[in-house]
Amino acid sequence: MIRAVISDLGNVLLHFDHRLIIQRLAKHLPGTVWDHEQEQQFWPLMHEFECGSLDTPEFLARTGRALCLPQSMSEEEFRMIWADIFWPNEEFLQLLSSIRERVTLVMLSNTNPLHIEFARKRFPEVFDLFSRTVFSYETGKSKPERAMFNEALLCAGCEADEAIYFDDIAAYADAASALGMHGYQYVSIEGARDVLRMYDVLPL
DSSP, X not given: OOOEEEEOSBTTTEEXXXXXXXXXXXXXXXXXXXXXXXXXXXXXXXXXXXXXXXXXXXXXXXXXXXXTOOTTSOHHHHHHHHHOOEEEOHHHHHHHHHHTTTSEEEEEEOOXXXXXXXXXXXXXXXXHTOSEEEEHHHHTOOTTSHHHHHHHHHHHTSOGGGEEEEESSHHHHHHHHHTTSEEEEOOOHHHHHHHHHHTTSSOO
């Protein structure tokens, strides 16, 4: 029996596009440097930030240096350029809303405090759907580590085989399945409905 549905955030609950950050930087700060060298510096910083190894001020400072941002740019300006990259997956959110009385909903995401702070304010209805949230920057772990999935199961109050997990990244869905969960890559709303019907979470 399925007792919980655990869902990734990015490109499942909220669509996102990191290219929007680069486009805004290019538009508002034409002198911004973004090439292979900067990209090689940026992604390790991003990983540290998402794992909680860097706090927000240090991340902003180091990213600003890596991207050669002007010192005249305020922290608030950069916060908006960085964080405003989301839009809701309305159909999936409606689907979860229709089953929230039947199962426990838990959000599980590799993410950072800037994105969560922004998303909570912009899309409170998304976070209101969930009983609990598990974020990498809070746990110090990240998917596909076993500890992340175990934390989500603990929050859900169920065993692995009592939980369905949706993620847009197939490797993470597979990692959940390897632990005994019912992991599925989120590709379409139709596919998600089929999964929930298969486990009798959604009526036929």
